[in-house]
Amino acid sequence: MKKIHITTLGCDKNTVDAQLMLGTLREQGYEIEADPREAQIIVVNTCCFIQSAKEESIDYILEYVSYKNQGLCETLVVAGCMAERYHESLAQEIPEIDGFLGVGNIDNIVDLIQKIEGERQVTTFAGNIDAPYDEAAPRYIAEGSVTAYLKISEGCSHHCTYCVIPKIRGRHRSRLPENIYKEAAMLANKGVKELIVIAQDITQYGSDLPGDINLARLLTHLAEDFNFHWIRLLYMYPEGITEELLDVIKSHENICHYFDLPIQHTEDRILKRMGRQITQAQLFEKIDLIREKLPDAILRTAIITGFPGETEEDHQGLLKSLKRIKIDRLGAFTYSQEEGTPAAVMPDQIPEDVKERRAQEIYAGQEAILEASNAGFVGGVYEVLIEDQEDAENYSGRMYSDAPEVDCMVFVNNGGERELRVGNFYKIRIVQTLDYDFIGDVENEPT
Numbered sequence: 001m002k003k004i005h006i007t008t009l010g011c012d013k014n015t016v017d018a019q020l021m022l023g024t025l026r027e028q029g030y031e032i033e034a035d036p037r038e039a040q041i042i043v044v045n046t047c048c049f050i051q052s053a054k055e056e057s058i059d060y061i062l063e064y065v066s067y068k069n070q071g072l073c074e075t076l077v078v079a080g081c082m083a084e085r086y087h088e089s090l091a092q093e094i095p096e097i098d099g100f101l102g103v104g105n106i107d108n109i110v111d112l113i114q115k116i117e118g119e120r121q122v123t124t125f126a127g128n129i130d131a132p133y134d135e136a137a138p139r140y141i142a143e144g145s146v147t148a149y150l151k152i153s154e155g156c157s158h159h160c161t162y163c164v165i166p167k168i169r170g171r172h173r174s175r176l177p178e179n180i181y182k183e184a185a186m187l188a189n190k191g192v193k194e195l196i197v198i199a200q201d202i203t204q205y206g207s208d209l210p211g212d213i214n215l216a217r218l219l220t221h222l223a224e225d226f227n228f229h230w231i232r233l234l235y236m237y238p239e240g241i242t243e244e245l246l247d248v249i250k251s252h253e254n255i256c257h258y259f260d261l262p263i264q265h266t267e268d269r270i271l272k273r274m275g276r277q278i279t280q281a282q283l284f285e286k287i288d289l290i291r292e293k294l295p296d297a298i299l300r301t302a303i304i305t306g307f308p309g310e311t312e313e314d315h316q317g318l319l320k321s322l323k324r325i326k327i328d329r330l331g332a333f334t335y336s337q338e339e340g341t342p343a344a345v346m347p348d349q350i351p352e353d354v355k356e357r358r359a360q361e362i363y364a365g366q367e368a369i370l371e372a373s374n375a376g377f378v379g380g381v382y383e384v385l386i387e388d389q390e391d392a393e394n395y396s397g398r399m400y401s402d403a404p405e406v407d408c409m410v411f412v413n414n415g416g417e418r419e420l421r422v423g424n425f426y427k428i429r430i431v432q433t434l435d436y437d438f439i440g441d442v443e444n445e446p447t
Contacts, residue, residue: 001029002074004113005039007064009057010047012198012234013169014080016139016151018045021079021109023138028110032140036064040074041113043101046082049164050336057082065096075116077101079109081168087124095122102126103169107134129170130155135179141187146385146423147194147404148187152180152218156200158237160264161275161342162304162335165200172200174209177218184226193423194230194385195222196403202233203240215240216248223252229425230385232256232403238263238286239278246293256400257297259290264304266321267314273346274307280321287325298373298401300329305362306355307335308346315358319365328373329407332362374408374433377401381443384410384428386420395420397428399438410438418442 004025008018021043022032033039042064046057067073077099078090084102091097099116101109105125115123133154141148155170156163187195197219199205206213223231231254238261249255265271268280278286290297303322305315322330334355337344377399386397387404395412402408412428414420420442428440 001031002040003031003033003038004041004043005033005036006043006045006079007036007060008045009060010045010049010053010081012149012196013151013154013200014045014047016149016198017080017103017106018043019139019141020134020137021045021106022140024107024109026140027138037067037072041077042067042073042075043077043079043109046078046080048082048085048168050333050338052336054082061090061094061097065094068096075099075113077109077112077116079106083124084126084129084168085164087126091122091124098122100124100126102128104128104131107137129168130173131170132173133175133179135175139183139186141190141192144423145190145192146387147196148190148192149196149198150180150184150187151175151198152202152205152215153199157204158201158277159275161273161346162264162307162338164338164341167340169200172204172208174205174207174213176209177213177221180218181221181225184222184228188226188228191423193228193425194232195226195228196232196234197222198234201235201237201240203236203245214244216242216245219245219248219252219255223248223254228254230254230256230400232258232400234260234403236261237278238283241286241290243289243293246290250293257294258300258400258403259297260300260403261287261327263301265307265318266325267317270307270310270314270318273309274304274343284321284325298328299325300403300407301327301331303330303332303362304335305332305358306350306352308343308350309348310335310350310358315361319361322362322365323369326369326373327366328370328401330362330366330369331406332359332366334359370436371433374436374438377430377438378432379430381427381429382440383425384412384440385425386412386422389420389422392419395422397426399428408437410440412440412442414442 047053079101083100087100108125153174155172156165157172205215382399384397388396427443430440
């Protein structure tokens, strides 16, 4: 059977989609190949959330087109968000692409490949954005995986004025709890130690299901009935955070006190133009509530700067608000004018140089906040998940305070005295900070 490679770009939800495609392909006899130069079939699982994501997707597609022209690749498939939204224009501009697979059709990956190979013509499966989650699809988890994502819902119904996600991934649809628990059991049996619960907004979980189902009850079951060392929560709109949810997090040691809150802005006028369902006062109240109940909580957020109509006064207000709420981990993104969104046609679009200057000012203000936040860890002993080994003495990993790939790392030197095992948790004393990261010494393995 032919070898297949999937390159996955964009968000963690795309990662899960790719693993579902790989599971289906392997079940049908295809061989999974890590090196795209060795694969007869290449799938690019794309993202098109903002302009930079589109550009990255195009770069990968063109790289694999060159493989095809060299005879290394027989079939090139573009999947995911870009395939859903732009398959018609991509087919015209890059004729070397053999097929397109939209986000609601990932369960058709084998059908698509077989049709391409049988008919040797461009084939597209797309337009099914409100499709139910394919609970029967097997999921490929690489051997030795310590961290895995668990998608609890699909789509989004918030309709923020800058965002194309509802047009690409459809309305919000929660998975049934029993199906989530079944997948969690599979991941636990695979040896996964860090479970990362994801969705476009996990606080909306259960709002579209009958009965008394919500995120707090789902997490209670995941924390108590499965052997995960860490449960991390990604993408919680602050307006959906409740005292019940915070009490559940506080009462379970294996739920990380880590909150990814995509607030985007803090000033009322801009929040309203963005279509966000929260005010500045409510935002401050939610953040204060989190810190009151969980004093060691680490908060992450994303900020959009240069949104249409954002004045210098709005920007200065944002800087002042960020200094007040002291978000521990922050990413600032210049507004991307996405076609088909209400914000794209709003008046008073901001020049690129102004956006860039404002982003730099946000990061400049964040430096002192990050430094103070990280300094609070120095001298303390924390569990660290060891993820990589550079040599006999040097390792790297993460604390509860940091999500994979986007946050701070802990660098550990064992002095050659004992071997640390990648995938295990160790007690590490944080001895100093290093720019965005930490340096720590081994204390002992946790009980």
